[in-house]
Amino acid sequence: QKEVEQDPGPLSVPEGAIVSLNCTYSNSAFQYFMWYRQYSRKGPELLMYTYSSGNKEDGRFTAQVDKSSKYISLFIRDSQPSDSATYLCAMTLGGYQKVTFGIGTKLQVIP
Amino acid sequence: GAVVSQHPSWVICKSGTSVKIECRSLDFQATTMFWYRQFPKQSLMLMATSNEGSKATYEQGVEKDKFLINHASLTLSTLTVTSAHPEDSSFYICSAGGSPGQGVHNEQFFGPGTRLTVL
Numbered sequence: 001q002k003e004v005e006q007d008p009g010p011l012s013v014p015e016g017a018i019v020s021l022n023c024t025y026s027n028s029a030f031q032y033f034m035w036y037r038q039y040s041r042k043g044p045e046l047l048m049y050t051y052s053s054g055n056k057e058d059g060r061f062t063a064q065v066d067k068s069s070k071y072i073s074l075f076i077r078d079s080q081p082s083d084s085a086t087y088l089c090a091m092t093l094g095g096y097q098k099v100t101f102g103i104g105t106k107l108q109v110i111p
Numbered sequence: 112g113a114v115v116s117q118h119p120s121w122v123i124c125k126s127g128t129s130v131k132i133e134c135r136s137l138d139f140q141a142t143t144m145f146w147y148r149q150f151p152k153q154s155l156m157l158m159a160t161s162n163e164g165s166k167a168t169y170e171q172g173v174e175k176d177k178f179l180i181n182h183a184s185l186t187l188s189t190l191t192v193t194s195a196h197p198e199d200s201s202f203y204i205c206s207a208g209g210s211p212g213q214g215v216h217n218e219q220f221f222g223p224g225t226r227l228t229v230l
Contacts, residue, residue, distance in 0.1 A: 008152070036221075043117075043204050043221040044155070088154065098145070098170075099219060103154040 003027055006089055006102030015111050019076040023089035023102045026070065030091040030100075033065050035074045038086045038104065047087075048074060079109045113139045115207050117222035124195055125230055132190045132225045134205030140185035141207035145219060146178075149202040161188055195229040202226050 006023045013019055021035075032051055036044035048063040050056045050072075056063045062075040072091075076083055086104040114137040124130050134144060143162050147155040159175075161167035161182035169175045179191040188207075192199055203226075206219035 006154075041202070041224070041226065043115075043224045045221065046219075098157050098160060101154045101156075103152075 001026055003100050004089065004091065004102040007105055008103050010106040010108055012108045012110060013079055015079060015081060015109055017079050017109075019074075019079050019083070019107060019109075021074040021076075021087050021089075021105050021107070023072050024070055025072070025091060025100075027091075027093075027100075028067070028070065029093055031094045032092045033063070033072050034090040034092075034099070035061075035063055036088045036090060036101075038088060040085075044088055076107075079107075081109045081111050084108045113137075113207070113220040115141075115205065115220045115222040117205055117225050119225060120223060121226045121228075123228045123230060126196055127194055129191055129193045130195055130227060132192075132203055132205075132227075134188045134190070134207070134222050136186045136207040136220070139207075139220075141188075142185065143208040144182055144188040145206045145208070146180060146188075146190050147204045147206065149204060149224075155204060158190075192227065195227070197229045200227055200229045 004025045035048040037047050038044040050063050050065050053065045053067045060077045064073040086106045088104040089102040090099045092099045116135045118133045146158045149155045157170050158173045159167045159169045161180050163182050163185050167180035182188040202224050204224040206221045208219050
C-alpha cells in the first residue's frame with residue numbers, strides 16, 4: 001500500500017464548477033498537509049498548507065484535513081481555465097522531514 | 112514567497128557523460144535542500160536531502176556515487192549525474208527549506224526543475 005493515494009484523473013470540469021480533489025494516507029504520524037499546483041514542465045508551487053485537522057480557506061481554495069479518516073481534500077470554487085494543472089497533495093511528519101507526495105490529479109477546466 | 116532557481120532548465124547529453132544541475136535560493140538562506148526526480152505520470156520522488164556543510168542523505172535505492180550532491184553554501188546545492196544513461200532521463204527538481212523563522216514552518220520552496228534527456 002502506498003503511503004499516499006491520489007486519483008491521477010484526468011478530471012474535466014466546466015468553467016465555474018466546484019472542484020473536489022482528495023487524497024488518503026496511511027501514516028497517522030503525518031502532521032503537516034500541503035497542496036501543490038504544478039503546471040506542465042514546471043516545478044510545483046505551494047497552494048495551501050494545513051497543520052493537523054481542520055479547514056483552511058484562501059480565496060477560492062479550501063483545504064480540509066480529517067486525521068481520524070486519514071483523508072484530505074482541496075476544494076476549488078468558481079473554477080477557471082487557468083486552474084488547469086496537476087494538483088499534488090503532500091504531507092510530512094514535521095520539522096524539515098521529507099515530504100511525501102501523491103501522484104497528482106490532472107485537472108482540466110473547460111471554458 | 113522565497114525564490115529558488117535551477118540551472119539549466121533543459122539539458123540534452125550523450126550517454127556516458129556527466130551533467131551538473133545547480134539549485135540556488137535567491138533571497139534566503141537554505142539550511143536544507145532536497146532533490147527530487149519526477150518521471151512522466153509519476154509523483155515526485157525524493158532522491159536525497161542535503162544540509163549545508165555535511166554529506167547528503169540518500170533515499171533507499173538512490174546510488175550516491177551516481178548522483179553526487181554538494182551543498183557547499185547556504186544558497187547553492189548541486190546535483191551531478193555521473194555517467195548518465197537514457198534511463199536517467201527525467202525531470203529533476205530541487206527544493207529548499209529556510210532557516211527557522213523564514214516563511215511557513217516546514218515549507219519547501221521548489222525550483223522550476225531541470226529536464227534531462229540522455230541520448
